[in-house]
Amino acid sequence: MFKSTRFKSTAKSTILKLTGIVALPLLLVTAAQASSEMRLALGFASTQAGGETVGSYSLSNIASRDSSGEFCLGYGDRTPDHVLTLEQDFTQLTIAVDSGGEDTTLLIQGPDNTTVRCNDNASRRDRDPEIQDTFAKGTYRVWVGAFEQEGRHRYNLTITE
Numbered sequence: 001m002f003k004s005t006r007f008k009s010t011a012k013s014t015i016l017k018l019t020g021i022v023a024l025p026l027l028l029v030t031a032a033q034a035s036s037e038m039r040l041a042l043g044f045a046s047t048q049a050g051g052e053t054v055g056s057y058s059l060s061n062i063a064s065r066d067s068s069g070e071f072c073l074g075y076g077d078r079t080p081d082h083v084l085t086l087e088q089d090f091t092q093l094t095i096a097v098d099s100g101g102e103d104t105t106l107l108i109q110g111p112d113n114t115t116v117r118c119n120d121n122a123s124r125r126d127r128d129p130e131i132q133d134t135f136a137k138g139t140y141r142v143w144v145g146a147f148e149q150e151g152r153h154r155y156n157l158t159i160t161e
């Protein structure tokens with residue numbers, strides 16, 4: 001009788017421990033998949049969104065090169081970090097990443113799946129990326145990657161008209 005109670009108690013505590021171990025990775029996956037959403041109309045001037053690079057998904061899986069032949073580099077999550085909806089056509093937008101000196105990359109897909117823009121380094125001295133272009137009205141998916149796999153870098157994404 002004593003032995004049986006003791007066994008039950010041990011079994012219960014093992015189940016609780018297992019539940020704890022299983023629940024943690026599920027929470028982390030959910031957090032990594034959340035995309036920040038932005039809607040921009042003409043005249044917004046400038047806006048920012050923060051984030052952190054994480055992941056082992058090679059962004060070259062989305063496109064190996066962009067529409068102008070630039071390589072799509074870096075690693076991130078399978079889902080976009082930011083979803084950007086433009087309510088009108090913009091003759092010029094600058095989308096820049098600032099991680100404070102780390103090596104990050106940028107991939108923008110949209111408004112259709114086949115149009116991709118990529119950048120690794122804004123300049124020879126700046127390893128954060130920047131894309132300046134004309135953007136038609138529509139929804140764009142934005143990935144900020146780390147140049148090295150699993151690289152974790154906090155960044156600010158700045159969009160300027």
Ligand SMILES: [Ca+2]
Nearest residue numbers: 103104120127
């Ligand atoms: Ca870079």
